[in-house]
Amino acid sequence: MTYSDALLRELRSFLCSPRVLISSHMRPDPDAIGSVLALREAVIQCGGRPTCMLEDACPPRCHILTGSAEIQVARETQLRERFNDVIVVDSGNRDRIGEVDDHIAPNARIANIDHHISNTKFGSLNIVDTDAAASGELLFGLFTALDLPISQTMATNLLAGILTDTGRFRHANASPASLRVAAALVESGASLSELTERLYYSIPAHDVRSTAQILATLELHADGQISTMFVTREYVVEDPDNLVDLGRAIEGVEVAVLFGNERRPDQSFIAVEVPSKCLRDRRVLWRRRT
Structure with missing residues (x-):
C-alpha cells in the first residue's frame, strides 16, 4: 500500500x-x-x-x-x-x-x-x-x-x-x-x-483438560457440514480460536461454531469460523451479548 x-x-x-x-x-x-x-x-x-x-x-x-x-x-x-x-x-x-x-x-x-x-x-x-x-x-x-x-x-x-x-x-x-x-x-x-x-506449544495443563471436556460437547449438524461445541465458565480456555479450529478440521465440516461464557459472568460469546474461500477477511468472528 x-x-x-x-x-x-x-x-x-x-x-x-x-x-x-x-x-x-x-x-x-x-x-x-x-x-x-x-x-x-x-x-x-x-x-x-x-x-x-x-x-x-x-x-x-x-x-x-x-x-x-x-x-x-x-x-x-x-x-x-x-x-x-x-x-x-x-x-x-x-x-x-x-x-x-x-x-x-x-x-x-x-x-x-x-x-x-x-x-x-x-x-x-x-x-x-x-x-x-x-x-x-x-x-x-x-x-x-x-x-x-x-x-x-x-x-x-x-x-x-x-x-x-x-x-x-x-x-x-x-x-x-x-x-x-x-x-x-x-x-x-x-x-x-x-x-x-x-x-x-506452551499450553497450560488446565487448558488441555478443559479442551477434553469441551470436545465432549461436539455435535454435527446439516449432514456433517456444521460443528458446534459449548464452553462453560468451569472449562474456559485461554485461546478459544484453537477450539474452533478443531471444529473446522473435521472432515466435511464447512462452518464451526463455538458457544460459551466469558470469564466475566455478565457476558458470553459466540465464535464462528468459515472457510477462507467464503470470507476474504478470514478470522474468527466474536459476537458479544450481555
Whole structure:
C-alpha cells in the first residue's frame, strides 16, 4: 500500500505526541497486543509519551511479548486522564475498545489503523488496508514508510500478530506480501521458531483438560457440514480460536461454531469460523451479548 506524504505527516504527529493513548479491541489476541506494543516502541522512538490501555487484560500467552507488563486494564487503572491524541489499532469499530473510551477526550484526534473489511472508519485519521493479513503487517509498512528502525522487540511483536492471524501461514490471507514482511521481521531479529513454540506449544495443563471436556460437547449438524461445541465458565480456555479450529478440521465440516461464557459472568460469546474461500477477511468472528 502506498501512503501519501500528508498521511505520513499526520501519523508522525500522533507518534510524536507528548501524551498519546494506544488501544485495541476487547479480548486482545497476539495481533492486538503485538501491534499495541510495536506502536508503543515507535512512539518512544519518535520522542512521544505512550500510555497503553485495553478493556481486557493481556492473555498469559502474550506475556512473552516485550512490554506487555506496561499495558493497563481500563477497569483497573488509577489513571483519570482523558487523552486528546489516541491510536486505536486492529479494532473494527470504536465500541470494541470498551471502557477505554472513557479515557478519550470529547474532541480527541483518533488514528484508526486496521486491516478488517468491517472497519467503520471511526477515526479522524483512518489507515485501513484490507489486503494486509494482520495489523502487524500493516504497521510494518507504515514504520518502513516513516523510516523508523525496526528493533528486535518490534519485529517480534509484529511477527506474533502475523503468525497468529494467518494461522501459522496456513490461511488464504497469508499472501506473498505477508511472507515477505515475515521474512523481513526475522531478518530484524524475530525468532519464528521461538514464537511458534511459545504461542502454540506452551499450553497450560488446565487448558488441555478443559479442551477434553469441551470436545465432549461436539455435535454435527446439516449432514456433517456444521460443528458446534459449548464452553462453560468451569472449562474456559485461554485461546478459544484453537477450539474452533478443531471444529473446522473435521472432515466435511464447512462452518464451526463455538458457544460459551466469558470469564466475566455478565457476558458470553459466540465464535464462528468459515472457510477462507467464503470470507476474504478470514478470522474468527466474536459476537458479544450481555
